Amino acid sequence: MKKLLNVLYVTAPDTYLALDGENVIVRKDDDIAMRLPLHNLENIVCFNYQGTSPALMGACAEHNIGLCFLSPRGYFLGRVTGKIKGNVLLRKKQFLISENEKESVKIAASFLIGKISNCRRVIERAIRDHGLIIDRFELGKASASLKDTLKTIPNCTRNDDLMGFEGSSAKIYFKVFDQLILQQKDSFFFKERSRRPPMDNMNTLLSFLYTILANEAASALETVGLDPYIGFLHQDRPGRPSLALDLMEELRPVFADRLALSLINRKQVSGKGFLQKESGGVIMDDETRKVVLKEWQERKKEQIVHPFLKERIDFGLIPYIQALLLSRYLRGDLDAYPPFFWN
Incomplete structure (x- = not known):
């Protein structure tokens, strides 16, 4: 089983990363702010503009350490990867299936079933825990609609149909999402999903967490030898x-929405940590970003029983296990890809 190593998040925009022997050093001005052994790291995520040294990039590629660059606002800029590793036959099978809509839809449907099921679980958990202060009827109706959608997806034979259900289920889910925000309603509310740029505090928090999750998903896929750029539900697009x-x-x-709601409802973040730019877009300040990343790392240390493997694992290993299960399906070791269902 893959060991859950540390992720180094560099949030200060005026820092520079370099290599010193087998250590990564974080420089701020002329001082060394931090020194960490490379062998303790799984990923490095940079929110800075000054970048990293070529030597560190090479070392990360050689040691299979993910190196991802984001803007200070959390927009994805790029990833550094080393030599292509893993099973070439696995990647060839991935490419072939991605070009076969009938086979591709089978996997895409599993991804979508997992998403909608987990959205329902978020809603049902809110009804169970906060039924006295939320609109149980509206939330229950949304859950029932998502359940009906789940019954239809296994019959889909076209990717366009799946994407249609993905869009309609997202509308149902986000229509009641505001009711899940129980505290700080003046600062945090949800009307609709907005991105590039997010136009309110809630969308800014969600977009930030989605970006981090996308990076971890890409790292997980690369770890098992799959190409993160060749998809089954989302169509190929350069970059x-x-x-x-x-x-x-x-x-x-499970990873992003629940954490965002917890951060707000527990008042671990506040509206003071979000700034609206002249363009109308909203960004997080540095201190709020640090709080979010700290809680993200803490959440990854929690333990759960994986619903398919029936083994107790760290929460942060879920993307890697799902990537492994996908690779096993592509190799023919499993009859179908088992999505992750949150219990």
């Missing part, structure tokens, strides 16, 4: 990690 977006669909409600 878009389509398979990483596929994989994260079933994980969004």
Whole structure:
């Protein structure tokens, strides 16, 4: 089983990363702010503009350490990867299936079933825990509609139909999402999904978490030898990690949405940590970003019983296990890809 190693998040925009022997060093001005052994790291995620040294990029590629660059606002800029590794036959099978709509739809449907099921679980958990202060009728109606959609998806034979159900289920889910925000309603509310740029505090928080999740999904796929840019649900587009977006669909409600709601309802973040630009877009300040990343890492340490493997694992290993199960399906070791269902 893959060990859950550390992820280094570099949030200060005025820092520079370099290599010193077998250590990564974080420089701020002329001082060394941090030094960490490379062998303790799984990923490095940079929110800075100064970048990293070529030597560190090479070392990360050689040691299979993910190196991802985001803007200070959390927009994806790029990833550094090393030599292509893994089973070439596995990647060839991935490419062949991606070009076969009949076979591709089978996998895409599993991703979507996992996503909608987990969205329903988020809603049902809210009804159970906060039924006295939320509109149980509206939430129950949304859950029932999502359940009806789940019954239809296995009969789909076209990717366009699946994408249609993905869009309609997202509308149902996000229509009641505002009711799941129980605290700080003046600062955090949800009317509709907005991105590039997000136009309110809630969308900014969600977009930030989705970006982090996409990076971890891409790293997980690369670890098992799959190409994160060749997808089954999301169609290929230059520069878009389509398979990483596929994989994260079933994980969004569990990893990102629940964490965002917890951060707000527990008042771990506040509206003061979000700034509206002249363009109308909203960004997080540095301190709020640090709080979010700290809680993201803490959540990954929690343990659950994986619904398919029936083994107790760290929460943060879920993307890697799902990537492994996908690879096993592509190799013919499993009859179908088992999506992750949150219990």
